[in-house]
Amino acid sequence: MMLNKFLIVLLVMLFSPLSMMVSGWDNGLARRPPMGWLSWMRFACEIDCQTYPDECINEKLYKDMIDRLVDDGYLKAGYQYVNIDDCWMAMQRDPKTFRLLPNQTRFPSGIDGLAEYAHSKNVLLGLYEDIGTLTCARYPGTYYQGKDHTYIDAETFSDWKIDSIKVDGCYADNKQFNITYVEYSKALSEVEHKILYGCSWPFFKQDFSDNDYELIRKSCNLWRQFNDIFDSYQSVKGIIDLMGKHNEQFRRYHGPGGWFDPDMLIIGNYGLSLEQSKTQMAFWCMWSAPLLMSNDLRSIRPEMKEILLNKELIAIDQDPLGIMAKKISIKSNSHQVWVKKLSKSSDHDKHHPYAILYFNSEQLGSPKYISYRLSSLIDDDEATTNKTIEYDVYDLFGKTKNESYLETINSEQNLRLKVPTSGSVRIVKLLPKNI
Amino acid sequence: MMLNKFLIVLLVMLFSPLSMMVSGWDNGLARRPPMGWLSWMRFACEIDCQTYPDECINEKLYKDMIDRLVDDGYLKAGYQYVNIDDCWMAMQRDPKTFRLLPNQTRFPSGIDGLAEYAHSKNVLLGLYEDIGTLTCARYPGTYYQGKDHTYIDAETFSDWKIDSIKVDGCYADNKQFNITYVEYSKALSEVEHKILYGCSWPFFKQDFSDNDYELIRKSCNLWRQFNDIFDSYQSVKGIIDLMGKHNEQFRRYHGPGGWFDPDMLIIGNYGLSLEQSKTQMAFWCMWSAPLLMSNDLRSIRPEMKEILLNKELIAIDQDPLGIMAKKISIKSNSHQVWVKKLSKSSDHDKHHPYAILYFNSEQLGSPKYISYRLSSLIDDDEATTNKTIEYDVYDLFGKTKNESYLETINSEQNLRLKVPTSGSVRIVKLLPKNI
Numbered sequence: 060m061m062l063n064k065f066l067i068v069l070l071v072m073l074f075s076p077l078s079m080m081v082s083g084w085d086n087g088l089a090r091r092p093p094m095g096w097l098s099w100m101r102f103a104c105e106i107d108c109q110t111y112p113d114e115c116i117n118e119k120l121y122k123d124m125i126d127r128l129v130d131d132g133y134l135k136a137g138y139q140y141v142n143i144d145d146c147w148m149a150m151q152r153d154p155k156t157f158r159l160l161p162n163q164t165r166f167p168s169g170i171d172g173l174a175e176y177a178h179s180k181n182v183l184l185g186l187y188e189d190i191g192t193l194t195c196a197r198y199p200g201t202y203y204q205g206k207d208h209t210y211i212d213a214e215t216f217s218d219w220k221i222d223s224i225k226v227d228g229c230y231a232d233n234k235q236f237n238i239t240y241v242e243y244s245k246a247l248s249e250v251e252h253k254i255l256y257g258c259s260w261p262f263f264k265q266d267f268s269d270n271d272y273e274l275i276r277k278s279c280n281l282w283r284q285f286n287d288i289f290d291s292y293q294s295v296k297g298i299i300d301l302m303g304k305h306n307e308q309f310r311r312y313h314g315p316g317g318w319f320d321p322d323m324l325i326i327g328n329y330g331l332s333l334e335q336s337k338t339q340m341a342f343w344c345m346w347s348a349p350l351l352m353s354n355d356l357r358s359i360r361p362e363m364k365e366i367l368l369n370k371e372l373i374a375i376d377q378d379p380l381g382i383m384a385k386k387i388s389i390k391s392n393s394h395q396v397w398v399k400k401l402s403k404s405s406d407h408d409k410h411h412p413y414a415i416l417y418f419n420s421e422q423l424g425s426p427k428y429i430s431y432r433l434s435s436l437i438d439d440d441e442a443t444t445n446k447t448i449e450y451d452v453y454d455l456f457g458k459t460k461n462e463s464y465l466e467t468i469n470s471e472q473n474l475r476l477k478v479p480t481s482g483s484v485r486i487v488k489l490l491p492k493n494i
Numbered sequence: 495m496m497l498n499k500f501l502i503v504l505l506v507m508l509f510s511p512l513s514m515m516v517s518g519w520d521n522g523l524a525r526r527p528p529m530g531w532l533s534w535m536r537f538a539c540e541i542d543c544q545t546y547p548d549e550c551i552n553e554k555l556y557k558d559m560i561d562r563l564v565d566d567g568y569l570k571a572g573y574q575y576v577n578i579d580d581c582w583m584a585m586q587r588d589p590k591t592f593r594l595l596p597n598q599t600r601f602p603s604g605i606d607g608l609a610e611y612a613h614s615k616n617v618l619l620g621l622y623e624d625i626g627t628l629t630c631a632r633y634p635g636t637y638y639q640g641k642d643h644t645y646i647d648a649e650t651f652s653d654w655k656i657d658s659i660k661v662d663g664c665y666a667d668n669k670q671f672n673i674t675y676v677e678y679s680k681a682l683s684e685v686e687h688k689i690l691y692g693c694s695w696p697f698f699k700q701d702f703s704d705n706d707y708e709l710i711r712k713s714c715n716l717w718r719q720f721n722d723i724f725d726s727y728q729s730v731k732g733i734i735d736l737m738g739k740h741n742e743q744f745r746r747y748h749g750p751g752g753w754f755d756p757d758m759l760i761i762g763n764y765g766l767s768l769e770q771s772k773t774q775m776a777f778w779c780m781w782s783a784p785l786l787m788s789n790d791l792r793s794i795r796p797e798m799k800e801i802l803l804n805k806e807l808i809a810i811d812q813d814p815l816g817i818m819a820k821k822i823s824i825k826s827n828s829h830q831v832w833v834k835k836l837s838k839s840s841d842h843d844k845h846h847p848y849a850i851l852y853f854n855s856e857q858l859g860s861p862k863y864i865s866y867r868l869s870s871l872i873d874d875d876e877a878t879t880n881k882t883i884e885y886d887v888y889d890l891f892g893k894t895k896n897e898s899y900l901e902t903i904n905s906e907q908n909l910r911l912k913v914p915t916s917g918s919v920r921i922v923k924l925l926p927k928n929i
Contacts, residue, residue: 103859114860289857290916292765293728330727330857330916333795334764355860360768422724422765424538425549425790481725481765 095140100353117165127356142185185223191231217250228263288322290330327354344376345384410491430475450489530575535788552600562791577620620658626666652685663698723757725765762789779811780819845926865910
């Protein structure tokens, strides 16, 4: 057991781009990208529980989602967190203790009561705060009325046994983020209960310079980089393009302990087609991104649920190396090719498995073949020069292991896949043959 | 029989906005918006039949679609045309007769052979040409090599027994369209076989002034107004917004014999979600738009097929009055309300039925209620002043007549419907009670 752990750490150090880089914040959390559910995109700040009893931000909503997570197989698949977002608070802090208070009508059992309910079902509970004077929806922030409540809040969250906190960046001075977000991290590390720390820091800086990421990675377990996601393909495509544009830079700071967060999975709502839903899942998993669904698990269509529970894809996301896929430079405006090195299944393996994704954003015409020579895509350091490697190719949206086998090709052959249009992907796993 | 026809004509004259306007081109065709299938959006100009044997522009593709139309219930539902688009021709006209020639390899039976096949199955065949020197994909146009082939082509199409022609506007002088497109109309009216005439005239003029539409309506059975549709919600939304912006103007020229064509139905491809697919179908039917699917009927998902075969919606589209729905002016950027007056089912009816559509383009949050007082939406001339009218309300995406009944409300009550987000609609039919 100990030896295995040691080996994994060694492998991570050897093969992750992080080994030559900064290490993540060592609070022991988020060694794999966090998985769970977050209310924002789907339920936003609806607080009218009279008109919308099933959709307003209240205790019932989160209990419903905790139940669905457990009863419908999401928890078993790895989705562990149910995260509250903005609009859970009372409009003021406690006038005596300065502690945050939940809205009493909508959260009669308190956040601690909700956490207890979650934990009784092995679900972890996440909460939301903001590094500014107010949250984005104008509830009390960390610096409410100009006073720093960082340590009080960390204590409160620990007392409530909150397992994760998303710290937003509205109504704040973003020039102070290198201080305020770092102080928050320190406060969280000093309290009793372990709390996963998600920062909106780089998004609100709107700054892609290298310097910050080293500090961000040392301070946060995950961090938002881009605008909020909306329920549309256009929004997903914008994120894909941003992640592509900054791929070389981002990859260096991404890995166990600290993760770029391209925002919530919107699969199961109204804006994505079936193929586009597969696309979001595939990209997020190729990136080893946090997988935080924002949807209504009580009324999700079965084909969308199937995508969210795809074991093979989740394994790609949760691969111990935690590598963000590399975008391959090709001459095309309508196609993209991404490649991700995966961990070996055992020490005896000579070569790494890979995941390869072809993306077709053309919006006219029928499905088209995309084809590249394997050796131009993968970069297997251990490959002996001039020796070809054979791979079994599996379609990660195949129904079963047997059905998903496509072919066996060697590294000097082309991987040729027919890809539908309009934001569709094909994603395959290459398993090396030990010859 | 004759009396009924007379009554319908009378009703159209009385209640259609067209009665006070120009009349359509009287070739007897397109008294209802044409319905069928058109290859462009889905199959574009793929001519590599080696690589894409099932998706290239050839005889097999159109025969396949004719078969699907007949065997899968589309013809029975009203979809009558299978329309060829660009890239069917040989690269040159016949050097002696100057007639157009099909590509021999891809259309070995000729277009006449394909028409014969279609007609043997009660399907109508449509073809494509361009008013310029070349088609958009650079095949021979009407004015190929500077010479006018309008009459030769009309003869050819009639000889081949083509039932519909789409005349595009690439490589042409759009200042001449008032002459060239009108001449084309005259040529078609003089040949033996009746040919439905679709013009791209106003699109290529990019001109929304009133003058043209009178002439366009006198010359064409349908006319394209906007950019080509693509397989995306963004494209559909752009068309909805354009149709809204020019609604008052467009409505005046739209009706039996001549129709604004917002372009193909892209339902059943890869770019629209289930709700967005319902949205396209609902809007197109509210507008009494031509319903020309561009998809692969051989591999369409059942829930998408169900939308395309929705009888209630098709009846809205094909309503004898042929009225383009009216966009109601409301104070909202994310909601739209459209209302369409429908024909009475019998002379004895006091009031008209209506179709009402609520559209929600918000891309964040959960489904929301939209609610308006009926009397602020409908405009029933026959309503006695101060008398309320009672309506039975039916959900047009309800599964069956029984399941689709929602409620009975009177004209002074609110029509309140919960509408999903991200480009979703709710569409209802109001049946007046004869009290």
